[in-house]
Amino acid sequence: xxxxxxxxxxxxxxxxxxxxxxxxxxNDFYPPVIAKNKGKxxxxxxxxxxxxxxxxxSGDELYTVRVGGARIMSTGHINEICxxxxxxxxxxxxxxxxxxxxxxxxxxxxxxxxxxxxxSRKFAGGSxxxxxxxxxxxxxxxxxxxxxxxxHTPATDASGTVKAAMDALFTDFQDMRLPAQLRVxxxxxxxMWFIALISPSSGITENRRCWIMNTLIRFVKFxxxxxxxxPLPSNRQR
Amino acid sequence: xxxxETPLLDQLESGPWPSFVSDLKAQxxxxxKNAEGVExxxxxxxxxxxxxxxxxxxxxxxxxxxHGGIVGVFGYGGGVIGRYCDQPKLFPGVEHFHTMRxxxxxxxxxxxxxxxxxxxxxxxxxxGVTNMHGATGDIILLGTTTPQLEEVFWTLTHDMNQDLxxxxxxxxxxxxxxxxxxxxxxxxxxxxxxxFLTNQYQDELHRPAFPYxxxxxxxxxxxxxxxxxxxxxxSFIGTWRDDIRINQDAVNKYVENDPKYPANAGAFRGxxxxxxxxxxxxxxxxxxxxxxxxxxxxxxxxxxxxxxxMHCINVMPRALKIGKDTGLSILVGAxxxxxDGAQMGSLLVPFVEVNPDNDYExxxxxxxxxxxxxxxxxxNRERLGELIMRQGFQKLLEVTGIEAKPQHVSYPxxxxxxxxxxxxxxxxxxxxxxEYRKHHLR
Numbered sequence: 001x002x003x004x005x006x007x008x009x010x011x012x013x014x015x016x017x018x019x020x021x022x023x024x025x026x027n028d029f030y031p032p033v034i035a036k037n038k039g040k041x042x043x044x045x046x047x048x049x050x051x052x053x054x055x056x057x058s059g060d061e062l063y064t065v066r067v068g069g070a071r072i073m074s075t076g077h078i079n080e081i082c083x084x085x086x087x088x089x090x091x092x093x094x095x096x097x098x099x100x101x102x103x104x105x106x107x108x109x110x111x112x113x114x115x116x117x118x119x120s121r122k123f124a125g126g127s128x129x130x131x132x133x134x135x136x137x138x139x140x141x142x143x144x145x146x147x148x149x150x151x152h153t154p155a156t157d158a159s160g161t162v163k164a165a166m167d168a169l170f171t172d173f174q175d176m177r178l179p180a181q182l183r184v185x186x187x188x189x190x191x192m193w194f195i196a197l198i199s200p201s202s203g204i205t206e207n208r209r210c211w212i213m214n215t216l217i218r219f220v221k222f223x224x225x226x227x228x229x230x231p232l233p234s235n236r237q238r
Numbered sequence: 239x240x241x242x243e244t245p246l247l248d249q250l251e252s253g254p255w256p257s258f259v260s261d262l263k264a265q266x267x268x269x270x271k272n273a274e275g276v277e278x279x280x281x282x283x284x285x286x287x288x289x290x291x292x293x294x295x296x297x298x299x300x301x302x303x304x305h306g307g308i309v310g311v312f313g314y315g316g317g318v319i320g321r322y323c324d325q326p327k328l329f330p331g332v333e334h335f336h337t338m339r340x341x342x343x344x345x346x347x348x349x350x351x352x353x354x355x356x357x358x359x360x361x362x363x364x365x366g367v368t369n370m371h372g373a374t375g376d377i378i379l380l381g382t383t384t385p386q387l388e389e390v391f392w393t394l395t396h397d398m399n400q401d402l403x404x405x406x407x408x409x410x411x412x413x414x415x416x417x418x419x420x421x422x423x424x425x426x427x428x429x430x431x432x433x434f435l436t437n438q439y440q441d442e443l444h445r446p447a448f449p450y451x452x453x454x455x456x457x458x459x460x461x462x463x464x465x466x467x468x469x470x471x472x473s474f475i476g477t478w479r480d481d482i483r484i485n486q487d488a489v490n491k492y493v494e495n496d497p498k499y500p501a502n503a504g505a506f507r508g509x510x511x512x513x514x515x516x517x518x519x520x521x522x523x524x525x526x527x528x529x530x531x532x533x534x535x536x537x538x539x540x541x542x543x544x545x546x547x548m549h550c551i552n553v554m555p556r557a558l559k560i561g562k563d564t565g566l567s568i569l570v571g572a573x574x575x576x577x578d579g580a581q582m583g584s585l586l587v588p589f590v591e592v593n594p595d596n597d598y599e600x601x602x603x604x605x606x607x608x609x610x611x612x613x614x615x616x617x618n619r620e621r622l623g624e625l626i627m628r629q630g631f632q633k634l635l636e637v638t639g640i641e642a643k644p645q646h647v648s649y650p651x652x653x654x655x656x657x658x659x660x661x662x663x664x665x666x667x668x669x670x671x672x673e674y675r676k677h678h679l680r
Binding site for chain 1: 250252258259261265288296302303313335337342343345346349353361366367370375388392398411416421422424427429433436441463465500503504510574576
């Protein structure tokens with residue numbers, strides 16, 4: 001494996017150096033229907049778990065199929081996402097804050113072929129590569145930290161814990177039977193926000209909130225053996 | 239045949255959820271075969287060794303990574319996190335295994351061309367393992383060696399017009415929800431503002447000059463989909479100050495259970511039957527300030543008492559729309575549990591205009607006043623939220639030149655942090671006791 005140089009010269013680090021250019025311009029990455037209808041969307045609807053339609057004031061429709069993803073992703077897997085996006089979505093794709101992937105198409109007849117393609121793809125071990133779900137009154141993907149895969153101060157693993165937990169919660173990732181949306185997060189040490197942010201749409205009734213809390217408590221109990229000790233409560237003044 | 243036996247990890251290949259172990263195994267195999275003839279610039283078996291070291295961690299119940307001292311690209315203090323394996327003889331492929339953070343685009347939209355050029359680069363010069371994405375929003379490239387850092391940076395900046403993200407005690411890469419690009423609730427263009435702020439504060443992002451990390455997160459509306467209120471030192475949440483727009487015909491369609499007007503935009507279309515939509519119970523009854531009425535087929539809202547909780551809009555998105563006089567609220571001080579326990583953001587600016595024409599002046603002035611104070615007064619590794627606890631919210635109002643408002647009080651009569659100062663009181667603190675005693679006997 002011979003070293004391939006890009007042209008960077010360690011003796012002259014400032015030569016032809018480019019810095020502080022920031023991220024890519026998001027306008028280059030908008031699918032055409034997004035660029036056209038930005039700021040002019042009328043309403044949206046969740047047609048079934050994992051499938052949304054957004055309708056513009058212009059009458060344009062954008063169908064989105066949301067799939068779960070492991071936060072750790074190989075380049076091979078990303079290339080496969082690109083293959084799907086090239087085949088069905090004219091080469092556009094987006095990721096969500098909660099590590100889901102969204103494939104967007106501009107007409108209803110493109111939804112079924114896309115869904116069928118996504119459902120058909122599995123890893124060698126048997127798990128789904130692109131499970132459809134994560135919308136509405138269900139459990140969406142668990143966001144998490146690095147854990148033993150790459151961190152120097154983890155009290156526990158994260159990716160493995162999340163994989164095991166999402167296997168257990170899988171039905172509710174693909175269903176919308178809960179009283180509100182439920183979000184779960186996993187941190188492998190106290191550096192990150194500790195465990196879970198429940199985020200139902202605001203204005204939910206108290207008894208519904210209790211129901212969510214019970215679900216969460218059951219879930220925390222299930223996870224308890226994997227978790228680090230919780231922080232001691234403290235309100236000392238410094 | 240895998241390089242290392244991984245019986246514990248193998249269990250994580252079962253079950254329906256996407257298995258990162260299966261993905262990594264496939265990646266290890268792909269690198270071993272190298273059908274594309276890539277001239278790997280870091281060890282070819284690094285992914286096999288990554289699985290090996292992870293298996294060892296599962297056996298030992300602890301990590302085998304060490305923090306990496308100072309590595310990075312010339313002139314930047316962030317964007318690269320040094321990482322070394324503490325078992326280099328067992329796992330030579332991951333002896334040096336640094337992380338690079340790449341600044342993601344607003345809203346995390348991509349073209350496949352861009353993603354493919356990134357995967358091509360990372361196959362050549364790194365492990366081919368990534369996180370899509372990290373908690374600050376960056377694309378995380380996991381695992382490369384020190385000599386490759388400058389080379390990766392060169393390709394990113396020269397060929398892909400792409401910069402690194404933040405790490406360490408600096409401004410972390412700002413992140414946003416998708417905003418107006420695909421959401422009818424968004425009160426401002428989050429994608430544009432996050433792009434502006436990221437470019438405006440490149441120096442703060444790349445060269446650590448802060449007491450500790452600092453995060454911006456932007457939410458287009460109070461639904462707070464990226465949870466900025468919990469996850470960022472400075473949270474920008476869209477809001478409006480005029481009236482919720484009501485389409486009475488559409489309200490009645492919801493009341494009549496018209497199938498084209500599903501309540502909650504269909505968010506409850508699951509296996510459970512919640513019965514017919516009931517406006518009284520599901521909207522009016524759940525309004526936190528009870529500011530809505532439905533009489534004679536007409537919905538009315540007492541907007542002065544509305545707290546913009548979004549509930550009614552979420553339930554009837556075709557009938558109710560956010561107001562037209564939109565802007566954002568700024569909240570400060572959210573942070574993780576370390577030190578004084580987890581904190582949510584506190585409201586600092588109830589409403590500010592979002593005006594790209596003057597380079598978001600009203601927003602940047604708040605940011606810069608907060609930074610000046612925190613950089614001057616913050617102790618090493620003290621987050622903004624902890625400084626606010628230590629010196630008081632009143633001090634924050636003072637340094638930002640913001641007048642105390644009723645919206646700053648979370649619970650009346652329980653957090654009286656507004657104190658008079660001497661120059662605000664007639665005659666100051668000095669009192670003539672003799673003069674006082676003339677009118678008030680002992």
